Amino acid sequence: MSAVAVPLARPRVVRRLRSLPGAVQAAWVVIAVLAVMVLAGPWLAPHALAQDVLLGTVPAGSPGHPLGTDALGRDVLALTIAGTRSALVGPLVIALGSMSLGLLLGAPAGYRGGLLDSLVGRWCDLVLALPPILLAIVVAGVIGGGYWVSVAVLVVLFSPSDTRMIRSAVLATRHRPYLEATRVLGLSTPKVLVRHVLPNIAPIALTNVFLDVAFALVAMSSLSYLGVGVAPGAADWGRQLSDGRDLLFSNPAASVVPGVMIIVAAVAANVVGDWLADRFGVGEAVSA
């Protein structure tokens, strides 16, 4: 992955991209466009939240409002662009946060076993006994609080599946001769974990960060769809969907556009995740 993160001359990025399967190419393009929308949102749609109560709801294709307006007379296009930030930043934080927790708990649990492993295992069983979306709705909803409370709750709720996955990945490498050899050499456990275990499970972790982003995107928009986590009137795709539900007859674009955005973003993250899984999955672990 480092090759993608390192700043490269443009032609090489393009060449690299062109060699990928079509769906993966498209997914990377979608991700790039979304990143631009997150970063440049305030410039692209500075007046997204400006209401025009007098105008009310106009359908898509109206002058000045290519995607129409919502019930408050807000421009759907501007609102959707502005909503990218709240739709994507949270899921990214959730994915990275829960994977960090997963590595922190899962790697030692899988490598050391024993009491630590059974404690971590019981904790995961407990959290996974309920649907994460339901738990998130209940906990975030009952606690109240805003966007970041929901993000924090989802980090905790997503971490058990990451923990389990990391744990079983570590467990699978635990008895590999190259790890046993380091134990015979007498290297300390933290050193073995950092130098030998983590690099070999990094591809699995990276793959799952992308898949987690997709799930977190769906979960976060579900929460805001139900009115949990986002302040009323904020620019957010889930919120737009639930507000736009009543406008199906007057301006369907008000709910269809953010709905499609959620699906497209989640599909893109899934496609990249599946592609990474394919690339790394079989055979030997490729060094990151």
Add this chain to the structure above:
Amino acid sequence: MSTVLSARDLQVRSGAGPIVTGVDLDLHAGTTLAVVGESGSGKSMVAKALSGLLPRGVHATGQVELAGAPLDLAGGERTWAPVRGRQIALLLQDPFTSLSPVHRCGPQVAAALPGTPDRAQRRGAVAAALAEVGLDPDVARRYPFELSGGMRQRVAIAAALAAGPQVLLADEPTTALDVTTQRAILDLIGELRTSRGMAVVLITHDLELARERADDLVVLYAGRVLETGPARDVMSRPAHPYTKALHEANPPLEHKVAALAVIEGNVPRPAQVAGRCVFADRCPKVQDVCREGEPALVDLGAGRGSACLFAAQELAAAPTAPELAPPVLGTDRAAPVVQITGLSKTYAGATTRALDDVNLLVGAGECVGVVGESGSGKTTLARCLVGLERADGGQIRFLGPLTPTGDPAGRPAHRLVQIVFQDPYSALDPALSIGATLAEALAVGGRPRTDVPELLDLVGLPATYARRRPHALSGGERQRVAIARALAPGPSLLVCDESVSALDVSVQAQVLNLLHELRARLGLSLVFISHDMAVVRQMADHVYVMLRGRVVEDGPTDQVLSRPAHDYTRALMASVPGRATQEQ
């Protein structure tokens, strides 16, 4: 002797290039043809091609005649459906995975029986099929996981033969089994071949086994036939340098040689050596002309053929007698470096002991062999020695030049005992370069990173390998790096747990010679664990025989292997392939 199947110019290729080229085979009823080759020779692909089971993207061509009728190798399921099982059956290597784990054995055998609607009749037929392979009728009600490896392979044979094929393709049918079981399974296949008048194709990497079990053999290398002929003739007077070299690289069971003959380098991929003699790069007698074109298989008469331009000279040359090793001197069992007394270990949840009151002693500079089959406890012993497992009882004392630094429990001070494992493919961290792996091991011994080239040189690898990753190395090279890593902290005792058994014969000889050399050079003591009696004969000064966690016999290698005192040792020796014929 009627011909059941004949293949002319059999080719197997994938998108990446040819895998097998120009193979001719003739199978006769009631006889065995061995296809011998090292890994990468394409021998398994021949079997897959002849049963229409090539993997996706791999295709076969060639003129094949089965029982007088042409058989289209590229044909679809419609071609193969009436052939598989009824005319040609394939027996796979691993009996542990070749039966469905969640179905009972009876139905799995019955599934291939020609339609018998009546239940009682079916049960009778299954019982008869099981009886033919020497199993009780009640095995039908058992699940595969309830049976031993040998029993599973018998069930698999019964299943393969249920529909009465004329040809049995046996792909390394005993490689996954213990030696004593191997012999019984090979005997069974031989008996069934005679009683049913089948043609058997025995695909194997083991020349000795081929000599013992086959009437004819075909030697395959990099997808090409290098030599064919009656098994005994080929083995006693090879007509191709490769066959000869392979034969000589095989460690003899009966005596110890000064050094094993080796074939330098590694088995190439067929595409790398197209258009010339495929063996040229590794051949000791190579001439320029060998690289100018691909030598055809020359008929040498008496059913023999060789694809060497100098086959006639080769055939005429007298077999080279190996130089025997001098009698073992200089091991000092009176001054042991390790003394194990009363070692016991039972794994959690196990009902039997993995180690049961094991006593073992390693003298200074000595190589101690530990032999036994799977489940004998030899690997547990190795793991206890290096501290990867903790014994329940008994003592491991490190003495003499090994002074464990302040561990009263007698655990080895890490840098004094090191280990080399079996599987070269998982021996090295795929994420680290060879140099990084070795530098880490050197650091344990307090040595600088700059010693890496020296360490590589010690195991016969060029210094440039430090920059490579494990996946760019061959199995033998990886095992050399694993040895270098073990030597880096300067151990006095090296434990080799089946360290050469996953390697091809030609590469195995290289690694065995290396270990020999290192031992002499560094004054190492060695614990050499193996299931292979011939390898132990070459390596060990003193040998321990283990059975179900106990040492049943020990003594100087020559004495134990030549005049075994315990029944089990005798059984082990009798099971080694080619033993009966090797004395000639």
Add this chain to the structure above:
Amino acid sequence: MRLAASIGRRLVATATLLLALSFLVFSLLYLAPGDVARNLLGARPASPESLAAIREKFGLDQPFLTQYWHWLSGALTGDLGESVRSGSQVTDVLGQRVGLTLQLTVLAFVIALGVGAPAGIRAARRHGSVQDKTIVSLAVVGVAAPGFAVGLVLLYVFAVMLGWFPVYGTGDTPLDRLWHLALPAVALAAGLAALVVKVTRTAVLRELESDYVTFARARGLTPRAVARLYLTNAAIPVLTSAGLLLAFLFGGTILVETTFSLPGLGSLLAESITFKDIPVVQAVTLVVAVVISLAALAVDLLTLAVDPRVRRAGLT
């Protein structure tokens, strides 16, 4: 004997898990910001007397564990307290809603399994073909698309644009009910079916690559007989993932019921959260926990029946 002990251990584990979950569910009461008594009073006027009455009734002045014990013993005897919003018994409120959710989830489950499993098997058998790629692409979209978004699209296309299905309502006669539940069930089933496709395809692919399939083909078994072998083996991982599927189903039903304005448990939960009706939230969460835990138990016992290896070694 080993089998009985293993089943016994599994039962104890389920009971322990449920106990721990009930504890967490109960503590929801204290997670909510503000005074517990005031929260329990809801919209009713908060006079010192009424607050005192609430404290008395719920035993709020007693230690936390005592309160938990009260609540748990009540729950075990079917008394889940009173709804803050309506003042009626929580059990009654649940009773009115549970039927619809049951019908919706069962319908969605049947659709998802009926479509997903055959599609997954087909994709695996035609691995790498156009069919496989199409099915996998659809599954990726299905997994990524939230149930409410699918629901809105379905609602717009089939109810608003085409008018084939009702926009809201639940229907009176069974057939009418089916007609009303069709779109929500499809919306709920879409993601689930995608998940079933992924799980089934992976399981079947792995079995197809195994030696016993090659060996079965090599000895001339009919494609049907070979399929019987690998499908039985592939059923085991699919079965073990049933817990995951059920969790997905229960998570989705909240959103779908809200989207289609269906009065089921899911929308009850959503409403109760909005109104901070904690006793109802607790009750619904507890019911879901019990159902999922029992389902997981059932799956494990079923694995025992299908897999002789587990029967021998015992459940883990």
